[in-house]
Amino acid sequence: MALLSVLTPVLAVVLCLVLGFMLVKSRETKTSSTSERKTEVASKAKDFKPWVDQDLQDDTETTAREDEDGDWVDNCEEDRQHVPYSPPSYPEEMMLQRSEEFYTLLNQRRSVRFISPKPVPREVIDNVIRTAGTAPSGAHTEPWTFVVVSDPEMKHKIRQVVEEEEEVNYRQRMGDKWVNDLAKFKTNWIKDYLDVAPYLVLIFKQTYGILPNGKKRTHYYNEISVSISCGILLAALQNVGLVTVTSTPLNCGPQLRVLLKRPVNEKLLMLLPVGYPAADATVPDLKRKPLDDIMVRI
Numbered sequence: 565m566a567l568l569s570v571l572t573p574v575l576a577v578v579l580c581l582v583l584g585f586m587l588v589k590s591r592e593t594k595t596s597s598t599s600e601r602k603t604e605v606a607s608k609a610k611d612f613k614p615w616v617d618q619d620l621q622d623d624t625e626t627t628a629r630e631d632e633d634g635d636w637v638d639n640c641e642e643d644r645q646h647v648p649y650s651p652p653s654y655p656e657e658m659m660l661q662r663s664e665e666f667y668t669l670l671n672q673r674r675s676v677r678f679i680s681p682k683p684v685p686r687e688v689i690d691n692v693i694r695t696a697g698t699a700p701s702g703a704h705t706e707p708w709t710f711v712v713v714s715d716p717e718m719k720h721k722i723r724q725v726v727e728e729e730e731e732v733n734y735r736q737r738m739g740d741k742w743v744n745d746l747a748k749f750k751t752n753w754i755k756d757y758l759d760v761a762p763y764l765v766l767i768f769k770q771t772y773g774i775l776p777n778g779k780k781r782t783h784y785y786n787e788i789s790v791s792i793s794c795g796i797l798l799a800a801l802q803n804v805g806l807v808t809v810t811s812t813p814l815n816c817g818p819q820l821r822v823l824l825k826r827p828v829n830e831k832l833l834m835l836l837p838v839g840y841p842a843a844d845a846t847v848p849d850l851k852r853k854p855l856d857d858i859m860v861r862i
């Protein structure tokens with residue numbers, strides 16, 4: 565009995581200590597899980613890029629900010645002045661005529677893989693590239709670089725890179741289905757036009773901008789913007805009677821970027837050999853979908 569009365573306060577103290585310890589521990593766990601959640605939310609907010617469409621998520625935009633070795637700046641636009649805008653306008657009949665003429669012109673555009681070596685005036689190329697540079701771009705970032713190659717040695721080096729990779733593409737990477745789908749175009753990894761065409765235009769998308777002070781800036785929708793400018797470039801070439809073939813040489817981008825001494829923020833989007841069509845040029849007899857198949861009226 566005497567022993568019990570001595571031990572009771574001791575037990576009570578031990579019990580209090582155990583309860584106190586448990587309480588502190590549970591608070592610590594709560595605090596750490598709350599702070600973990602906060603960190604998670606903050607990191608999600610950092611990765612949250614509303615301008616990147618889920619369907620169009622492209623690694624260049626999603627990884628750009630993971631490359632933390634440089635500082636980023638916000639695209640804080642100064643208070644830009646607005647100016648009056650009055651583009652040309654036409655009476656309705658002329659609109660109709662112009663729309664038909666423009667359609668007829670662009671409907672004659674074909675991808676031509678047989679290009680003449682006949683020289684093309686440099687100023688014409690300058691103007692079509694200027695025209696491509698009129699494209700709209702996300703937040704007016706103009707995320708494009710057009711590398712125009714006319715030097716025969718450089719054209720040949722480009723051809724070597726492309727043919728080497730394309731042979732692997734056709735033999736291994738593309739698979740039977742893709743190769744069969746391309747059969748009607750009679751294409752393979754041999755690309756004579758890369759030596760023959762007077763100009764090769766390599767279009768790079770700038771996945772982010774690099775300011776003169778070395779800071780990086782986000783190039784919203786860079787791939788869409790550059791693709792639009794490529795479309796305008798194709799139309800501008802058609803307008804002056806030149807031809808090209810839209811090519812997207814698979815797995816050649818990094819090597820061509822290094823060969824052409826382009827910076828790491830640039831990725832090759834397209835390669836366009838440009839010139840007059842060869843006298844004996846042929847194209848596959850393709851038909852385009854009629855209006856009713858491509859347009860939905862609501």
Ligand SMILES: Cc1cc2nc3c(=O)[nH]c(=O)nc-3n(C[C@H](O)[C@H](O)[C@H](O)COP(=O)(O)O)c2cc1C
Nearest residue numbers: 673674675676677749751809810811812813847850
């Ligand atoms: C994004 C894109 C990538 C293409 N890549 C290639 C290519 O790598 N090689 C090629 O010979 N043609 C390529 N083409 C051309 C298509 O085969 C051609 O546009 C299509 O067959 C329709 O023919 P058309 O351009 O004469 O109307 C490409 C076209 C596009 C739009």
